[in-house]
Amino acid sequence: MKDDSKSTPATETPAAGRRRFIxxxxxxxxxxxxxxCADKKSEGGAAxxxxxxxxxxxxxxxxxxxxxxxxxxxxxxxxxxxxxxDMRVLGLPSGREITRIPCFVPDALVGWxxxxxxxxxxxxxxxxxxxxxxxxxxxxxxxxxxGNYDGRYAWINDKINARVARIRLDYFVCDKITDLxxxxxxxxxxxxxxxxxxxxxxYTTRVFCGGEFAIPLPNAGIEDASKYRSLFTCVDAESMDVxxxxxxxxxxxxxxxxxxxxxxxxxxxxxxxGAHYEDMMSAERDACLFFNxxxxxxxxxxxxxxxxxxxKVPVVDGTRESNKDPxxxxxxxxxxxxxxxxxxxxxxxxxxxxxxxxxxTATVIELSKVLDWFDGKQEKLDGAIVAEVELGLGPLHTAxxxxxxxxxxxxLDSQVVKWNVDKAIAFHKGxxxxxxxxxxxxxxxxxxxxxxxxxxxxxADGKYLAVGCKFSKDRFLPVGPLHPxxxxxxxxxxxxxxxxxxxxxxxxxxxxxxxxxxLVKPKQVYTLDEFPNAVKDPKESGVFRKGNKVEVRxxxxxxxxxLREFKLKKxxxxxxxxxxxxxxxxxxxxxxxxxxxxxxxxxxxETASVTFVADKPGVFWCYCTHxxxxxxxxxRTRMIVEA
Ligand SMILES: [Cu+2]
Numbered sequence: 001m002k003d004d005s006k007s008t009p010a011t012e013t014p015a016a017g018r019r020r021f022i023x024x025x026x027x028x029x030x031x032x033x034x035x036x037c038a039d040k041k042s043e044g045g046a047a048x049x050x051x052x053x054x055x056x057x058x059x060x061x062x063x064x065x066x067x068x069x070x071x072x073x074x075x076x077x078x079x080x081x082x083x084x085x086d087m088r089v090l091g092l093p094s095g096r097e098i099t100r101i102p103c104f105v106p107d108a109l110v111g112w113x114x115x116x117x118x119x120x121x122x123x124x125x126x127x128x129x130x131x132x133x134x135x136x137x138x139x140x141x142x143x144x145x146x147g148n149y150d151g152r153y154a155w156i157n158d159k160i161n162a163r164v165a166r167i168r169l170d171y172f173v174c175d176k177i178t179d180l181x182x183x184x185x186x187x188x189x190x191x192x193x194x195x196x197x198x199x200x201x202x203y204t205t206r207v208f209c210g211g212e213f214a215i216p217l218p219n220a221g222i223e224d225a226s227k228y229r230s231l232f233t234c235v236d237a238e239s240m241d242v243x244x245x246x247x248x249x250x251x252x253x254x255x256x257x258x259x260x261x262x263x264x265x266x267x268x269x270x271x272x273x274g275a276h277y278e279d280m281m282s283a284e285r286d287a288c289l290f291f292n293x294x295x296x297x298x299x300x301x302x303x304x305x306x307x308x309x310x311x312k313v314p315v316v317d318g319t320r321e322s323n324k325d326p327x328x329x330x331x332x333x334x335x336x337x338x339x340x341x342x343x344x345x346x347x348x349x350x351x352x353x354x355x356x357x358x359x360x361t362a363t364v365i366e367l368s369k370v371l372d373w374f375d376g377k378q379e380k381l382d383g384a385i386v387a388e389v390e391l392g393l394g395p396l397h398t399a400x401x402x403x404x405x406x407x408x409x410x411x412l413d414s415q416v417v418k419w420n421v422d423k424a425i426a427f428h429k430g431x432x433x434x435x436x437x438x439x440x441x442x443x444x445x446x447x448x449x450x451x452x453x454x455x456x457x458x459x460a461d462g463k464y465l466a467v468g469c470k471f472s473k474d475r476f477l478p479v480g481p482l483h484p485x486x487x488x489x490x491x492x493x494x495x496x497x498x499x500x501x502x503x504x505x506x507x508x509x510x511x512x513x514x515x516x517x518x519l520v521k522p523k524q525v526y527t528l529d530e531f532p533n534a535v536k537d538p539k540e541s542g543v544f545r546k547g548n549k550v551e552v553r554x555x556x557x558x559x560x561x562x563l564r565e566f567k568l569k570k571x572x573x574x575x576x577x578x579x580x581x582x583x584x585x586x587x588x589x590x591x592x593x594x595x596x597x598x599x600x601x602x603x604x605x606e607t608a609s610v611t612f613v614a615d616k617p618g619v620f621w622c623y624c625t626h627x628x629x630x631x632x633x634x635x636r637t638r639m640i641v642e643a
Contacts (some may be wrong), residue, residue, distance in 0.1 A: 025574055065093045065489060065501050075453055075514050077466065078140045078154050078167075082508035085135030087156050087167055087174075092453070092514050093464050095489055095503040099533070103165040103174040104135030104158045111600020115608040116575070117531075121177055128611070136160045138510040139254070142169065143237060144193040145203035147259050147349075147458030149513075151520040155189055155207050162186040164209055166240055169520045176240040180233045181311035185213035188255035188266055188343075191237060196261040196294040206243065206293070209233040210252025210266045214273055217247070218309035225275035231315065232266060232291060244300045246318035246330065248293060248420065249273065254342050254397075258367050259349035259458065264291045265365075267354050270338040281339050281358060288343055288354045288363070290332040290370050291318070299330060327376050334370070334381055336363045337388065342397035346406070346421060347460035351386070353421075355395035355408055362395055362408055363388045364425060386426035389436060391417045397511075399452040401462030401492055405438060409447035409467060415440050416450060416467055416490070418497060440498040444486055445471040449511045452492060456513070464498070465490040474502045485509065489577070524585045531607035535579040538562040545572075550614075552576040556589040556602060559631030565638035568614040572641075577609040578602050582628075590625025593639060601626050617643040 067073065073091030081088050086103030089098045104122070106113025113122060113130055122132040132605035136159040143153040154167040158214035162183040166176045180186050188210035214228035222228070232246040250273060252266040260319045268287045274280040296316055299305065302423035317323075318331035326332075337359030344353050354363040364387035394411030401407070407418050423436035450467040454460045472486035484504035491498040521610060528534045535541060542563040544551040550572045555562040556579070580589050580602035589607075592599040595616055602608050624635035 013303075022404075043433065052540075054626055056467060064491070065095065065407045067094045072517070074209065074517055075464070076517055076520060077512055077514045078142065079505075079509045079512040080140045080156055082136040082137060082510065083135065084506070085137055085158065087137070087140055088505075088509065090447040090512075091174065092466070095466075095487065095501060097505075099172065101167055101172055101174060103156060103167070103177065104132065104137065104161075104163060105135060106130065107505070108599065109601070111610075112596075114598060115610055116601045122176060123177060126446075128479050130161075132158075132161050134160060135163075138187060139189045140511055140513060141190050141456075142515070143191055143204040144457070147193060148454075148455060149515045149519045153191075153204075154513075155191065157186050157189055157209065158428060159185055159212070162211070164189060164207065164235055164240075166237075170527070171525050172428070172522055178235055178240045178242065180209055180211070180231075180235075181242065181313055182215070182217055182219065182245070183209070183211040183231055183233060184215050185211065186233075187212040188253055190255040190257045190262050190264065192257045192264065192293070193259050194261040205237050207235040207237050208255050208257065208264045208291075210255045212253060213250050214251055214270075226273055228273065228275075229319075230314050232264075232289075232318065233313075234293075234296075238440060242313045244296065244305070245313055246296060247315050247329065248289060248318045249320050249333075250287060250289065252289070253340075254344075256343040256345045256352050258345060258352075260367075262293060262371060264293060264422075265289060265290075265352055267336070267340040268333075268341040268564055269341065269357065271333075284338050285319055285335045286338055286340055287333040288336050288340065288352065288365060289318075290334060292330055292332070292374050295328075295374070296330050326373050326381075329374060332370060332373060332381055334365055335382055336365075336385075337361050339391055341395075344398040344400070345456055347400050347402050347454075347458055348404075351421065351459070353398045353406060353408075356391075356396055357394060357396060357411075359469065360390050360393050360395065361388050362391050362398065362406070362419075362424075364421060364428075372592050387421075387424040389419070389424045389428055391419060391437070392440070396447070397449050397451075399450050399465060400460050401452055402454070402460030403462050405462075407450060407452060407492065407497075409443075409450050411446055411448065411470075414443050414445045414447065414469075416443055416447060416465070416497065418492070421444055439496050441490065441499060443467055443469050443488055444467055444502070445473055447488075451512055451514055453514045454516065457515070462518075463491075464492055464500075464514065465492045466512065466514060468505075468512070470508075472502075472504060476500050476554045482507075525583055526603060526605040528605050528607075531579070533577050533609060534607040535577060535592060536579070543567065548572050550574045554637070555579045555581045556591075556635075557581045558587060558589070558629035559589075559623070559624075559635045561624075561635065561637040563637050565640055567640045567642060569642050570614060570617045572614040573611070574614050575608060575611045579607040580604055587628055588626045589621060589635070591626050592625045594620050596620065599625055614641045617641045 075092035077090035080089040087101040102112035112118045140156045162180040191204040192206040214230045216222040234243045250268040250271040270280040271286045323329040339358040340354045342355040366386045392410040392413040398408045418439040427434040452465045452574040453463045469486040487503040489500045524530035541554045551567035620639040
């Protein structure tokens with residue numbers, strides 16, 4: 001493996017027909033790949049001189065990322081936050097992180113997981129504590145209209161606890177979290193791009209979620225792993241209710257959807273349904289599993305489903321055995337080389353591309369031929385594969401520039417390879433003189449996800465490419481054993497890729513999307529009516545008691561809270577509601593209660609509440625924690641708890 005990865009020069013087009021399937025040494029290879037990178041650096045005498053790297057140092061391209069003070073970025077990037085369970089918002093091309101939107105994990109800035117409103121979104125146990133405080137977000141995608149983002153919503157997954165969160169892109173806040181029933185290891189996520197049947201619905205109404213880990217269904221402790229199954233889940237984009245699930249053989253990894261709304265697909269790396277890694281990589285080929293959305297929904301409507309355990313969600317049968325007849329099949333298992341990773345839809349709407357991971361190839365699947373198979377017009381499903389071409393070692397994810405080129409990360413080679421899809425198809429058809437690889441660029445190091453500006457939309461513009469490198473090694477000042485990851489930004493507007501910048505990011509983001517800034521219209525001041533519990537006038541402030549249940553209602557207007565003090569009795573169950581009546585953009589207040597573990601913010605015209613037991617008598621200075629005014633330090637109120 002080590003030899004293989006080192007013997008692939010940066011500009012080599014892989015030899016025709018050569019197959020370097022990664023065998024049992026693959027896992028060792030992942031480590032060796034890292035070592036190989038260090039070698040590259042020492043060989044070059046400087047940090048990896050990438051193809052086109054000298055242009056980055058001297059040309060105008062690199063200047064693009066250095067915005068002058070006051071200049072705004074031209075693109076938004078929505079990044080998954082990994083373990084921090086949030087969505088990160090970056091500006092591109094500068095790469096500056098602008099905000100983080102907490103979703104699954106408590107956040108101390110906002111008071112996410114502290115306020116009643118955020119706890120209602122996150123979900124609580126009967127005692128009021130949070131159900132979960134850990135998460136593992138991987139993929140983030142946004143809602144579509146007419147093949148482009150429409151600025152309504154974004155979604156993000158939590159792999160650990162099988163939850164999907166929705167972010168409202170008018171306020172950049174998480175407003176709903178849905179549990180996927182009977183799913184473990186919820187990985188890939190993708191909204192549909194239009195309805196498969198209703199012409200008028202040219203926008204996202206469904207979100208598809210892939211279950212990665214097969215489990216006993218219902219989960220009742222069966223030890224024979226070959227009997228475990230996974231579910232592919234459809235969530236309603238508006239209500240966030242789970243609409244239906246499909247029982248499948250194998251697993252779901254990443255998810256892609258077609259522009260006509262008819263197909264969704266997931267790559268499967270464990271068609272063996274093995275429980276251990278050597279079982280999971282024993283077969284030479286796995287699958288890209290297609291879902292016929294209209295047929296699945298017709299089957300649900302016709303009552304051809306079962307339910308699993310306590311869940312009432314209809315589950316249709318998408319297993320191989322039940323879907324052999326194309327004319328009635330709900331699913332189609334297209335054979336692709338072993339342990340693929342990443343399935344991505346080309347912006348022309350024609351192809352899904354499955355990256356090989358343990359195979360050095362990418363497989364191009366023509367969607368019209370998959371639909372023909374479902375219609376009985378394409379005899380062999382394999383005929384939908386129009387190219388299976390070598391790219392390099394460890395291909396993972398693919399992005400597009402809208403000019404017919406694909407960009408695929410090579411994890412083991414630490415490269416991104418630019419290749420032309422039409423030329424790859426011509427090569428696959430038999431013209432071995434065609435050079436489908438356009439360019440290669442060394443990355444630092446071990447890239448996972450990548451995405452280009454507007455990549456998976458019909459408006460792919462081929463300006464910039466971002467790559468999430470899993471290892472940063474020597475690219476930043478050392479900060480102890482935990483290294484940041486390295487997001488690299490690349491100019492892809494020309495024939496050659498030009499490396500523009502390294503950005504350290506805290507682990508561990510995975511996927512991201514980048515889109516033009518005018519596709520979202522964020523509001524910077526809330527509307528009071530968004531909050532049914534708003535304290536709309538300072539005169540409504542006060543302490544309202546019913547036995548030991550006490551409501552404290554107050555407002556904030558710089559530099560004062562509407563109550564100068566409020567009195568409670570020890571043992572009171574207190575709900576404190578605060579509305580920020582300031583209407584000025586950027587005038588956020590905070591509210592902290594010492595020794596009571598309370599701190600949250602209220603943005604202009606926002607209302608938030610907290611509930612706690614007044615169990616400690618004394619005087620507690622509640623103070624503003626978000627700098628708001630010259631008299632910010634004076635902005636306080638006294639909570640007096642009588643013994
Ligand atoms: Cu304040």
